Amino acid sequence: xxxxxxxxxxxxxxxxxxxxxxxxxxxxxxxxxxxxxxxxxxxxxxxxxxxxxxxxxxxxxxxxxxxxxxxxxxxxxxxxxxxxxxxxxxxxxxxxxxxxxxxxxxxxxxxxxxxxxxx
Amino acid sequence: xxxxxxxxxxxxxxxxxxxxxxxxxxxxxxxxxxxxxxxxxxxxxxxxxxxxxxxxxxxxxxxxxxxxxxxxxxxxxxxxxxxxxxxxxxxxxxxxxxxxxxxxxxxxxxxx
Numbered sequence: 001x002x003x004x005x006x007x008x009x010x011x012x013x014x015x016x017x018x019x020x021x022x023x024x025x026x027x028x029x030x031x032x033x034x035x036x037x038x039x040x041x042x043x044x045x046x047x048x049x050x051x052x053x054x055x056x057x058x059x060x061x062x063x064x065x066x067x068x069x070x071x072x073x074x075x076x077x078x079x080x081x082x083x084x085x086x087x088x089x090x091x092x093x094x095x096x097x098x099x100x101x102x103x104x105x106x107x108x109x110x111x112x113x114x115x116x117x118x119x
Numbered sequence: 120x121x122x123x124x125x126x127x128x129x130x131x132x133x134x135x136x137x138x139x140x141x142x143x144x145x146x147x148x149x150x151x152x153x154x155x156x157x158x159x160x161x162x163x164x165x166x167x168x169x170x171x172x173x174x175x176x177x178x179x180x181x182x183x184x185x186x187x188x189x190x191x192x193x194x195x196x197x198x199x200x201x202x203x204x205x206x207x208x209x210x211x212x213x214x215x216x217x218x219x220x221x222x223x224x225x226x227x228x229x230x231x
Binding site for chain 2: 039044
C-alpha cells in the first residue's frame, strides 16, 4: 500500500529555518500532485502548499514567500523548506497525496511531523 | 475563519445516527460534486472517509454516507460506535482560489 513518511520536524527558534521531508513508496512523487497540510495545537486542518504533477506550485497566503514546496524524483521525496519561522507556524505537518483523477481530495496521508517554533 | 462552515460539535449514543453539515457557497460545495470528508483521531493522520460527495474508499464502513443539497453537504454516520469518536473535516473543490481545495473548520463527534 502507498506510504508517506515525514521527517525533519523538531524544535526551532523563531526566525530559523527547517526542511521537512516526505519519503513516499508504492507510487512516484512526480506522477502525483502532492501537498502539505498542517494542524496547529487545538486548531483545524490548514492547507499549506501544493505541487501539481506538472510542477506548478502554490502556497497559502500565511506562508507565501517563506515556505517552498519541492520534490526530488530520484529520491521519491517531497520537501517543505520553511524559512523565517514564526510562533504561529507551530503545528503538526502532514504530507498528503491528491487523488490522481480530479486532484480534489487527499487519498493518502503521512503520520505527521511536529514543528515547534520557540523564542 | 474557515472557508466551509461546520458545527463545532455533535454527539450521539451508540447505535444512533448523527449528521454533520458542511456549508459553503456556489463556488465550492454547491457548484461541484467534489466534497470529501476526513476522520481525525488525536495523534493520528487524517483518514479519507468519503470523496466525490458519496463515494467510500475501500475499507471504509458503509455506516458512513454522504449527501449534498444546494450549498450544504452532509456526512451521516449510522449505528454509532465508540471508535467513531473523532474530529471530522469536510473539504471541497473551489473555483475561487489558486489552490482548488478548501477545508471546513472541523466537527468534534462525541459518542456518549
